[in-house]
Amino acid sequence: MTRMNPQRLARILTITLSGLLAAVLALVTPAAALGQAAGTWTTTGSMSGPSLTDYTATLLQNGQVLVAGGFNSAIDQVYATAFLYNPSTGTWTETGSMVEAVYDHRATLLANGEVLVTGGILPSGVTDTDAELYNPSTGTWSLVDGMPQGHYDHSAVLLEDGEVLVAGGHCSRTYCEDVYAVESAADLYNPSASSLPFTAAENMHYGRASTQLTLLQNGDALIAAGGPTADNDGDNDASCSAELFGKGNGWTLTSELAQCASGATQTFAVTLSNGDALIENGNTASEFYDPSTDVWQSTLNQPNVSGPLALLATGNVLVAGSPLVSGGSNAALYNPSTNEWTPTGSSPIVAATLTPLLNGKVLATAGNAAALYTP
Numbered sequence: 123m124t125r126m127n128p129q130r131l132a133r134i135l136t137i138t139l140s141g142l143l144a145a146v147l148a149l150v151t152p153a154a155a156l157g158q159a160a161g162t163w164t165t166t167g168s169m170s171g172p173s174l175t176d177y178t179a180t181l182l183q184n185g186q187v188l189v190a191g192g193f194n195s196a197i198d199q200v201y202a203t204a205f206l207y208n209p210s211t212g213t214w215t216e217t218g219s220m221v222e223a224v225y226d227h228r229a230t231l232l233a234n235g236e237v238l239v240t241g242g243i244l245p246s247g248v249t250d251t252d253a254e255l256y257n258p259s260t261g262t263w264s265l266v267d268g269m270p271q272g273h274y275d276h277s278a279v280l281l282e283d284g285e286v287l288v289a290g291g292h293c294s295r296t297y298c299e300d301v302y303a304v305e306s307a308a309d310l311y312n313p314s315a316s317s318l319p320f321t322a323a324e325n326m327h328y329g330r331a332s333t334q335l336t337l338l339q340n341g342d343a344l345i346a347a348g349g350p351t352a353d354n355d356g357d358n359d360a361s362c363s364a365e366l367f368g369k370g371n372g373w374t375l376t377s378e379l380a381q382c383a384s385g386a387t388q389t390f391a392v393t394l395s396n397g398d399a400l401i402e403n404g405n406t407a408s409e410f411y412d413p414s415t416d417v418w419q420s421t422l423n424q425p426n427v428s429g430p431l432a433l434l435a436t437g438n439v440l441v442a443g444s445p446l447v448s449g450g451s452n453a454a455l456y457n458p459s460t461n462e463w464t465p466t467g468s469s470p471i472v473a474a475t476l477t478p479l480l481n482g483k484v485l486a487t488a489g490n491a492a493a494l495y496t497p
Contacts, residue, residue, distance in 0.1 A: 159455040161466040167213040173489030178229035179475040193225035200245040217261040228278040241273035270322040271307040279335035286311040290330035304329035324372040328360035333389040343367040347383035380418040381407040395437040422462045425454035432476035442473040
């Protein structure tokens, strides 16, 4: 039997232990040591023209992002401009302008690749009852026969059958004495209809604005909060509730939210990879809904940031926007496996929109600036 020199054995053990220690330290990244999730932000190209708010950002089937419309509060002007972001080059190019200048509208990608824009506020200050279609192949817009009801600051989602559900928002002056009232009306858009593509759908149980519809894996569309004084008796029923829309079944109320979400702030929603739905309302109130049990549950370590949500390819959810506490993080990640939020890299902009890209990154926009988040 060959015997190893004790000094050589000691050197081998030292090298082995050093290697193991290095491997362990490599797994414990600085972000983890500081209690911060991995993820980095970088700036990318900016849009030309003035800084706008209340526009839409939509991922197209070709991987580019369409930004349309918007409002410039500095000069009180509404815009019809539209831009395309190319992730391959990190640059923006101007595409065809909308037929009507509008802001506070909503945009929905259709199954055929076109983008439907609904509602919003026109330069005259009244609510737009028209809709527009953007054709990526030609870069042009066309008007669609008007909706039964005007909506702005509303919600829209593509349903499984290819129709678009438009719901809630603030009332049109055409239909409401108080233009700031919250409405319960809902409409359906059928892209296959040769005429009158919009039809009125059943009203929601409560008026809801400043909140998002999200499509669940079972085909139902979920909408939550949007109160608090949306119903006739002026109580908090809307801000503490959520509803499900199913084709042929209309609207049904879910169980009550775990936390009432004030309508004073935007409520964002996203459907998770596990089939649950996550909402965040900008008051550090975040919770998820399990459709199989009809139960809402609060998340842990709720983020001190108010902003839009984006589902990542990893299954985690990114929130980015305004920090709610001085010196707080302006971005955080939600892990459905642990039900916890963790701060992530600080965004160079205060995100107004978040758009997951086909390459796994997320495009954030604010005004005419943009940034990219890499998980």
